[in-house]
Amino acid sequence: MNDLFIIDSHCHLNALDYETRHKSVDEVLENAKQRGVQHVISVCTTLSDFKEMKQLTAHRDDVSLSCGMHPLNIEDEVFDIQTLRSLANDPKVVAIGETGLDYHYTPETKELQLSIFEQHIDVANELDKPLIIHTRSAREDTMHLLESRNAEKCGGVLHCFTEDYAMAKRALDIGFYISISGIITFKNAEELRDVVRKLPLDRLLIETDSPYLAPIPYRGKPNQPAYVREVCEYMAALKGVSVQELASITTQNVQKLFKI
Numbered sequence: 001m002n003d004l005f006i007i008d009s010h011c012h013l014n015a016l017d018y019e020t021r022h023k024s025v026d027e028v029l030e031n032a033k034q035r036g037v038q039h040v041i042s043v044c045t046t047l048s049d050f051k052e053m054k055q056l057t058a059h060r061d062d063v064s065l066s067c068g069m070h071p072l073n074i075e076d077e078v079f080d081i082q083t084l085r086s087l088a089n090d091p092k093v094v095a096i097g098e099t100g101l102d103y104h105y106t107p108e109t110k111e112l113q114l115s116i117f118e119q120h121i122d123v124a125n126e127l128d129k130p131l132i133i134h135t136r137s138a139r140e141d142t143m144h145l146l147e148s149r150n151a152e153k154c155g156g157v158l159h160c161f162t163e164d165y166a167m168a169k170r171a172l173d174i175g176f177y178i179s180i181s182g183i184i185t186f187k188n189a190e191e192l193r194d195v196v197r198k199l200p201l202d203r204l205l206i207e208t209d210s211p212y213l214a215p216i217p218y219r220g221k222p223n224q225p226a227y228v229r230e231v232c233e234y235m236a237a238l239k240g241v242s243v244q245e246l247a248s249i250t251t252q253n254v255q256k257l258f259k260i
Contacts (some may be wrong), residue, residue, distance in 0.1 A: 002062065003036060003244075003252050004010060004035075004036030004040050004229075004244060004247040005036065005119055005229055005231050005247060005248070006035075006038065006040070006206070006229060006247045006250070006251060007037070007038065007040065007205075007206075007250065007254040007255075007260075008032065008037055008039075008040040008043060008205035008206070008208050008210075008228040008253050009041050009157070009179050009205040009206065009207045009254050010043055010098075010132065010159045010160065010161075010179060010181075011040050011041070011042055011207065011208050011209065011210045012024055012042065012043055012203075012209070012210065012211065012212075012223075012225075013040070013042065013056060013057060013063065013225075013245060014042070014049055014052050014056055015208065015210075015211050016028060016047070016211050016222070016224065016258070017143075017211065017222060018049070019042075020041075021159050021222060022071045022224070023228070025060070026060075027114050028224055028226075029060065029062060029120045029225070030062070030188055030202045030224060031160070031224065031225075031226040032224070032225040032228075033062075033227040033256060034226070035209065035226045035229040036232075036247065037060075037153075037154070037174055037225050037228055037229060037258065038062060038189055039063070039064070039067070039214065039251075039254075040062070040063055040225045040253070041063075041064045041066060041094065041095065042057060042063055042064070042065055042066070043065075043066040043068075043095075043097065043098050043132060043159075044065070044066060044067050044068055044097075044098070045068075045069070045070035045073050045098065045171070046069055046070070046076055046077055047067070047068075047074045047077065047079070047080070047083050047084060047087060048076075048211070050067050050087050050123055053065060053250045054090070054092065055171070056182075057092075057162075062164060063092075063122075063126045064074060064092060064093075064094040064095075064258060065090070065092045065093050065094065066090045066093065066094065066095040066096065066097055066098065066132050067084065067090070067093045067095075067096065067097075067234035068088075068096050068097040068098055068099045068120055068132070069084070069094075069099060069100040069115070069116060069120070070086065070098050070099070070134060071087060071099070071100055071106070071109075071113045071134060072102050072105055072106060072134075074112055075106075075112075076107060076198070076216055077111065079116050081117070081123065082097075082125050084119070084120070085087055085123050085126070085127070086225070087129065088123060088127055088129060089193070090130075094122075094126040094128065094129065094222065094258040094259065094260060095125055095128075095129055095130050095131065095132050095156070095205050095258055096120050096127070096129050096130070096131050096132070096154075097131050097132030097133060097134070097156075097159075098132040098133065098134045098159060098173075099116070099117055099120035099121075099122065099131065099132070099134065100131065100133040100134035100135045100138075100142060101113050101117055101134075101135055101136075101138035101141055101142050101145075102104040102134060102135070102136045102137070102138065103136070103137040103138045103141075104136040104137035104138075104205045105136070107137075107236040108173075110173075111161040111163050111236065112173050112198075113163070114141065116156055117142075117145055118145060118149060119144065121149045121151050121154075121204065122149065122160070123156045124154040125149075125150060125153045125188075126155075127154075128191045129154060129240065130154050130155040130157065130257050130258060131146075131151060131154060131155070131156030131157070132157055132159050132222040133146070133156055133157065133158050133159060134159060134160070135158060135163065135167075136162075139163055139164070139167045142167075143167060143170045143171070146171075146174060147174060150172060151176075152155075152174040152176075152258055155175050155176060155257060156177070157176060157177040157178065157179050157257060158171050158176060158177075158178050158179065158204055159179045159181075159205075159209070160179065160180075160181040160183070160207065160213070161179060161180060161181075161192070161195075162183060162189075162192055162210050163195075163196075164253065165197065166196055168195055168198075168199060169185070172200070172203055177203050177204065177205050177253060178203060178204055178205070179204070179205035179207045179233065179255055180192075180196060180204060180205070180206055180207070180211050180235060181207050181208065181209045181215075181231065182207075182208065182213045182214055182215030182218075182219070182223065182227065182231055183213055184215075184231060184234055185215040185216040185219075185230060185231070185234045186216065186219065193238060196235070196238060196239075197238065197239070199241060201239060201241070201246075201249050202253060203253065204235070204250055204253065205250055205254055205257070206214065206228055206231045206235060206246075206250050206255055207228060207231070208223050208224065208225055208227055208228045208231070208233055208239065209223065210222070210224045210225055210227065211223050211224065214227055214229055215227055215230040215234065216230070217230075220229070225237060232247050232250070233244055235250075
């Protein structure tokens with residue numbers, strides 16, 4: 001089964017269940033390798049969880065890290081741009097984020113979200129590391145900030161994409177990539193499938209966002225990097241290419257974007 005080279009471009013290794021479900025991060029990554037998943041990018045949602053994630057994965061050269069603060073976590077701790085800059089300078093860090101805007105769950109923190117997102121873009125440009133963007137119910141503001149603050153310089157990805165083609169097109173126009181999660185396999189995701197059919201292969205990434213959003217047939221269970229194989233297989237069928245080709249192209253896209 002490990003005839004492929006797939007990269008899970010977005011997971012949260014520190015959020016997996018090591019009490020009852022997994023013995024260790026090594027076991028998680030071994031399960032992934034058995035299914036052709038050779039590398040993962042483990043993404044922070046707060047600056048304070050970076051140290052734990054780095055310790056968890058320090059002995060692994062098949063894990064890259066991202067450092068940033070998720071818009072839904074901005075009230076969990078005080079955001080400090082100096083801390084972000086310092087942590088993100090770590091050589092294992094290949095991206096800034098995840099960051100972005102979420103007006104679906106917390107519209108009341110809009111002004112703070114905008115301010116923190118701007119600072120992430122500035123640090124990404126300064127360090128020349130791409131952005132990992134979370135966006136929900138904030139299409140116009142997300143794209144306006146990326147465009148107006150010259151995010152095309154650092155580049156990045158709209159992760160776990162569920163938006164419309166118009167937003168995807170604006171992201172592509174500034175050199176960004178679009179990452180697709182297990183949501184693509186859900187029965188009610190036909191609109192997303194229509195968008196993905198139109199997107200160029202050389203700008204697509206695949207991800208699990210584990211432990212969330214497990215693809216069919218694991219939907220409702222905790223997700224893990226091994227299950228990006230299902231996303232790969234589904235996307236290949238959707239785009240009319242072989243699984244090998246989809247794996248190869250998306251892996252090259254990750255390597256190009258994150259300079260891995």
